[in-house]
Amino acid sequence: MLNKKTETRLRRIDKAIIIDLIGDVTGQGAETIKSAYAEALQSKPERVLFNLGDTEYINTSGIAILISIAMEAENAEHKIEFFGMSAHYRKVFELVRLPLYAQMYQTESEALDL
Amino acid sequence: MSKKSHFVEIRIPSELGYEKMAMKLAGAVAQKMGFASDRIEDLKTAVAEACLNAMEHGNQLDASTQVLVLLNIDDDRLAIDVKDEGRGGAPPERFPEPDLHRKTLRHMGIYIIRNLVDEAGFVEPDLGKGNQFRMVIHLQR
Numbered sequence: 072m073l074n075k076k077t078e079t080r081l082r083r084i085d086k087a088i089i090i091d092l093i094g095d096v097t098g099q100g101a102e103t104i105k106s107a108y109a110e111a112l113q114s115k116p117e118r119v120l121f122n123l124g125d126t127e128y129i130n131t132s133g134i135a136i137l138i139s140i141a142m143e144a145e146n147a148e149h150k151i152e153f154f155g156m157s158a159h160y161r162k163v164f165e166l167v168r169l170p171l172y173a174q175m176y177q178t179e180s181e182a183l184d185l
Numbered sequence: 186m187s188k189k190s191h192f193v194e195i196r197i198p199s200e201l202g203y204e205k206m207a208m209k210l211a212g213a214v215a216q217k218m219g220f221a222s223d224r225i226e227d228l229k230t231a232v233a234e235a236c237l238n239a240m241e242h243g244n245q246l247d248a249s250t251q252v253l254v255l256l257n258i259d260d261d262r263l264a265i266d267v268k269d270e271g272r273g274g275a276p277p278e279r280f281p282e283p284d285l286h287r288k289t290l291r292h293m294g295i296y297i298i299r300n301l302v303d304e305a306g307f308v309e310p311d312l313g314k315g316n317q318f319r320m321v322i323h324l325q326r
Contacts, residue, residue, distance in 0.1 A: 073202030073203055073205050073206070074201065074202040074205070097201070098201075099201065128205065128233075130204075130230075130233055130234065130237060131234055131237070131293045131294045131297065132237075134293070135293065157226075158223070159223065159226035159227070159230070162227075163230065163297060163301075166296070166297055166300050167293060167296075167297070
């Protein structure tokens, strides 16, 4: 398989949980990403943020996973957040209107400095 | 002096992940041609999505099939054709935009492609049986 396996790492900073996505974000990483999100919710954080700073490749299947999580969060009346994506992927996210369902920041410090 | 096109071609298996090879090739050629870095990234994503469509829909992810990626290089224009083997039949005639409001994500790949390159669409196949999708970017001087 030429895709880099999706790995996740959870970090807690104050009342936020950050999910670091490492590797490629594709359909093959669906279970890994959804499991990480479910684990993050268990501690009932005030915020859940996805860090895309260590991802190099995101395809539409990967975007679809992130959208489905964003919609699931919206149905539960909260929003997930993203930071660290490249300018290119930010543009792609805006093309598919993901900002309607998720807050986006450039960096971790910008995301947490509220 | 007459313009002469140059052609570069690769064939990749219909296996998820191999689209990255076509991406990297397209990116390398676009960089050599002098495209700006943001346009190169746009092209790479468009090529990856076109290859994935060919693998999944055109070739039904049949491991015995291949996707042909042909780059047609002119002085100020790069055209990339992605061709499948037609196992999935002809593509639909229309591709409605994905609609997050209605939670419809179908055709997101083609929608993204069309917004990242100058021209994109299916063309009459001239490289054998199967569907042929062409993307074009122009070098603005």
